[in-house]
Each structure stands twice: as C-alpha cells, then as structure tokens.
Amino acid sequence: MRFECGQCGAALSFEGVRTQTCPYCASPSFVERPASSSRPDPVFTVAFAGDAQWARAHLDRWIGRRMIIADSALKNGSVDELRGIYLPAFLYSAVARTDYTASIGEHYTETETYTKTADDGTKTTETRQVTRTEFRPLAGVHLGYITDVVVSASAGLDHPTFARIEPFELRQLRRHSPALVSGFIQEEFSREADECLRVSRGAAIDEVGEEVRRFMPGDSHADLHWSTKVEWESLDPVLVPVWVFALRYRGDRPPLRVVVNGQTGKIAGKLPLSWWKILLLVLGAAAIVTVIVLLILHLREPPP
Ligand SMILES: [Zn+2]
Structure with missing residues (x-):
C-alpha cells in the first residue's frame, strides 16, 4: 500500500500496518x-534494535528524568500512536583534498636583562625569563576521508529533529532487503539526491576545516588559509529506524510528538514544562543559597 500525506x-x-493518519x-x-519510479531504492539499512516496548521503555525513562520540571499530566499520558518508520537518508562519503598555507608559531624562552630602580633611586640589573614566538611559513596538502x-x-x-537523534551506529549497516523492513512503515526518498549532496558536501567541508586546524603543528598558528576539493564522492540511499510517538496528556492540547532513534534510543521532543515547578525549584535554590550565606556570616562573627 502506498500513501501520501x-x-x-x-x-x-x-504492508500489514493499519493506520488512518x-x-x-x-x-x-x-x-x-x-x-x-523516479525515487531511489535503499542500498543499505540500519535495523531496529528493539520492538515497540523497547521504545516505550526509553520514552518512559526520558520523561521520568524530566518529571521535576515537566507538566504533571505527562505521568498519566497515553500513547495515541506509536509507529516504527524506516526513514530515508543519504550516506555521504568522499576524499577531501585541502591545500593550505599558514604561519606556524613555535614558543621559545629567552633570558632578558632589565634595570630595576629601587625606592631610594639605586639601580640594579636583573634578569628574567620571557616567552617569545617565532613564526615560519608552512604550505601543504591535507588528505581527509569523510565517511559518516x-x-x-x-x-x-x-x-533539525533528525540531527537531534543522531548519530546512528553505521558499522551495523546491512545490505537492504525487503524482508528487513516488513511490518514497518517505510518512507520513500522525498528529497532530491542533488539537494542532499549539496547539504552533505557543506557539512563535510566544515568538518575538514576543523580537522585542518587540529592538524596544524607548532604551539600556535596564524593566517590559516585553505581550500578544499572533494573527490571520490559517493551518496548511498540508506534507511534508518525511528519511532514516532504521539503522546496525549491533556484533552485540550494537541498530542506531544516524540521521536526516538530506533537503534540507540536517543530521543528528541519538546516537553511541556510546568512553570510552577520551575518557579518552586528556583525559589528553593535561592532559599538554600540564602541560608548558606547567613551561616557563613554568622560563623565569621567574632565570639563575644
Ligand atoms: Zn504528514
């Protein structure tokens, strides 16, 4: 069955999943x-690590840890919908060739002599150690492999929501087979490969910039200029597992959408907060600080 929202x-x-929404x-x-027929077929798949109960346990733990600031109604919330979805993504890899130039600084210490004038006007010659930096030019090529x-x-x-449940453990990628995803909802590739390639390339080049900075020798560097060319690019269509919850906690509010990484259990969701609880926490913390300050002042007072 194929549907479009x-x-x-x-x-x-x-197949074999009943859903009306x-x-x-x-x-x-x-x-x-x-x-x-124009959409790509997945080549690799990351499998779900657990079933719906596994996802529910992760959700309960996530809510439990936040109950101190969250809306109390959440504790008795009910799961309206819980869906396991194989989500389409592109896995990008490339070789990045970066040409760079920089000034590399090396620190060295030197003994310096200086004249010290005392209060009564007598002058003495003293020595002290000072650290100086010598810069030398450096140019080269850095090769980096971008894989993840x-x-x-x-x-x-x-x-942004997807980024919050990343990363996926990609060493557990399997070659895609329809049997792997049966019983789950599968989303088709909705964004163009070209657009995803541009986004991945941008992310990769940012990563290379960080790597080149770390790669610089010496104690410091200045005037770093670099330009990166990516070669041997590949873009593989993959499916990754996510659970999507619709959690109903108040009749008058729309259900809360929570997304769980189906492999690691990492969660992204906007939890409704209880401002009363937060206010009480802040007041409680302020009261504790006040008591501590009063105690310190009291202990400092000289005994009569
Ligand atoms: Zn929709």
Whole structure:
C-alpha cells in the first residue's frame, strides 16, 4: 500500500500496518498514490534494535528524568500512536583534498636583562625569563576521508529533529532487503539526491576545516588559509529506524510528538514544562543559597 500525506508530503509505503493518519504529523489527509519510479531504492539499512516496548521503555525513562520540571499530566499520558518508520537518508562519503598555507608559531624562552630602580633611586640589573614566538611559513596538502555524514531525505521529519537523534551506529549497516523492513512503515526518498549532496558536501567541508586546524603543528598558528576539493564522492540511499510517538496528556492540547532513534534510543521532543515547578525549584535554590550565606556570616562573627 502506498500513501501520501496531504499535510507534510511524506510518501509512505507499508504492508500489514493499519493506520488512518500520517505517522509524522497525525494529519488524516492521507491518500493512496501510485508507485513512482523516479525515487531511489535503499542500498543499505540500519535495523531496529528493539520492538515497540523497547521504545516505550526509553520514552518512559526520558520523561521520568524530566518529571521535576515537566507538566504533571505527562505521568498519566497515553500513547495515541506509536509507529516504527524506516526513514530515508543519504550516506555521504568522499576524499577531501585541502591545500593550505599558514604561519606556524613555535614558543621559545629567552633570558632578558632589565634595570630595576629601587625606592631610594639605586639601580640594579636583573634578569628574567620571557616567552617569545617565532613564526615560519608552512604550505601543504591535507588528505581527509569523510565517511559518516548522514543527511535526512524525509519529508515528514525535518532536519533539525533528525540531527537531534543522531548519530546512528553505521558499522551495523546491512545490505537492504525487503524482508528487513516488513511490518514497518517505510518512507520513500522525498528529497532530491542533488539537494542532499549539496547539504552533505557543506557539512563535510566544515568538518575538514576543523580537522585542518587540529592538524596544524607548532604551539600556535596564524593566517590559516585553505581550500578544499572533494573527490571520490559517493551518496548511498540508506534507511534508518525511528519511532514516532504521539503522546496525549491533556484533552485540550494537541498530542506531544516524540521521536526516538530506533537503534540507540536517543530521543528528541519538546516537553511541556510546568512553570510552577520551575518557579518552586528556583525559589528553593535561592532559599538554600540564602541560608548558606547567613551561616557563613554568622560563623565569621567574632565570639563575644
Ligand atoms: Zn504528514
């Protein structure tokens, strides 16, 4: 069965899963659509590490740790929808060749003599150690291998949310087979490969900049200029596992959407906060500080 969400635009396919609403945005505007041949097929897949109960346990622990500031109604919230989705992404790898020039600074110490004038006007010659930096020019080529850049190709989950549940352990990639994803919802590749390539290349070049800075020898460096060319680029379509929860906690509020990394259990969600609890915490902390300050003042007072 193939469906497309009229609200977020996610194109989904699934067998043996019953759902009337979009698993990402809960929109009921969900229409059957024909197969499209222009979308890429996944080459690799990261499998789910656990079942729905596993995901629920991670969610409960995540909420439990935040109950001190979260809306109390969450404790009795009910899961409206819980969906395991294989989300489309591109795995980017490349070789980055960076030409750089810089001034490399080496510290050295020198003994310096100086004249000291005492209060009564007598002058003496003294010595002291000073650190100086000598700069020398350096130019070269740095080769870096970029292997772990993953960019979401999902229409249902925006990139910032995706970035918050990263990373995925990519050593556990398996060659994709339909049997691996049966029983789960699969989103098709919704973003163009070209657009994802541009995003990944940008992320990769930023990473190379950091690496080149760390690579610089010497005690310090200045005037670092570099330009990077990426070669041997590859962009593989992969599927990664995510759980999407719709948690209903108050009748008058829309359900809370929580996204869980299906491999590591890392969670992204905007928790409703209880401002009363936060205020009480702040007041409590202020009271403790006040007591400590009063105690210190009291102990400092000289005994009568
Ligand atoms: Zn949707």
